[in-house]
Amino acid sequence: MLTRKAIETGSQISDMTSHLRIGTTELQVLQSVARDAGVDMSKFEMALNNLNLRTAEACEGNDKYREAFERLGIDLKKFATLPIEQKLAEIANGYKNAGESLASLNDVSTLLGQKAGPQLLEVLDRISTEGMESLTASAIKAGEVMDEETIASLDRASDEIGRWQNRLIVWFGNFLSDMGSSIGRQKWGLMIGMKFAQAGEFIEEALRNISNYILAVFSSVFRYLNGVFADFIVPIRNVFFSFIETVGGALSRFISLFSEDWSNAIDNAIDGMRRLKDEANRLAQKDKGKSFGQIFEEETYAAAENNANRKRSNLWSAKSVDWYKTQIEAKESAREAEKQSVISAEKLRKAKYQKADSEVEIKNKDKRSGKSQSRYNDSSLAKIGGGGLTAARYDVSAHQLSEAKKQSKLLQKIVENTEKKAETPNLLMK
Secondary structure, three states: OHHHHHHHHHHHHHHHHHHHOOOHHHHHHHHHHHHHOOOOHHHHHHHHHHHHHHHHHHHOOOHHHHHHHHHOOOOHHHHOOOOHHHHHHHHHHHHHHOOOOHHHHHHHHHHHOOOHHHHOHHHHHHHHHHOHHHHHHHHHHOOOOOOHHHHHHHHHHHHHHHHHHHHHHHHHHHHHHHHOOHHHHHHHHHHHHHHHHHHHHHHHHHHHHHHHHHHHHHHHHHHHHHHHOHHHHHHHHHHHHHHHHHHHHHHHHHHOOOOHHHHHHHHHHHHHHHHHHHHHHHHHHHHOOOOHHHHHHHHHHHHHHHHHOOOHHHOHHHHHHHHHHHHHHHHHHHHHHHHHHHHHHHHHHHHHHHHHHOOOOOOOOOOOOOOOOOEEOOOOOEEEOOOOEEEOOOOEEHHHHHHHHHHHHHHHHHHHOOOOOOOOHHHHHO
């Protein structure tokens, strides 16, 4: 709340200084004096604005304001060139020099405003007695004045907050508009689904990256042991794989008597094992004499290369994300078509107004007298006819008078032809 209040205050001071054509320091000093005097800030601002406007009007020839300045002993020509804080000081001195009479109070109220003027008497008294320089020094010493850079920063912050608030309102308005459309609701549903799919894509890619590094660790251990014990492991591996190839070949020939497909599968497996043996023997010779750190560095580099060169199409979840994007694009196109129909209707409405406004007829001013000769301006209540009808104190046309007389005569006839004449005339006439 304190932050918000500080920003609002700085922004208001910045705006008021532009509206009232006054410095930030001078305005804050005057506000401090007005606050001590119990003056409402809105009325204080109104008084300063009135002073600017009525000074300008007096310079334009307004006798009422010009005479008020003269009675306060103020030279209008010099007064108009002063800053607003010095204008207040001149009015304060004029009011004090006039003996603070009722007439001078009326002049102050005329210049500052009928409501705001009397409330500023204490402010004017302090300005006249202590002077603006002393009041400014006291306010700065009391820590009641923010410097110019602080005011500018708070004003920028207030403007930025206002822009962000407006952006949020616009965004939420668009969201509510989409929620009012079936196509819009489908679009938002697909967008939520796509976010989950994108999260899945991120998780899948992260797991694949991590698994490559885990495999690099195991591969480093295997390669290190394979290189250190190459002289012992390689012969044993060759003998073992030779035995597997012999057994597998015999098994393949036997299975071929019953199924050619099974025989081919066994042969392919044997070929794969042979390639694995050759690769292991090659690595054993390559890694012979290498330290574990060297091998681990090679494997981690290879893992990083695999992760960097991975194609997005190889991710299973990427297909789901692409499907959602395609569906969302279709819904956005349909939603845009809905919006364009509303935009077209808006254009037609504005075109209708423009056409109507283009046919405005300007009539020449009637040079005849503005007063109708058939109208009356009676300041008293007028009796109309013999029935006792009265006309209000407004202008009454001759046609209205004639109609009233006819109604009065008609009511009189009704009275004359109604039973109990002595009892009903007053009621019927009313």
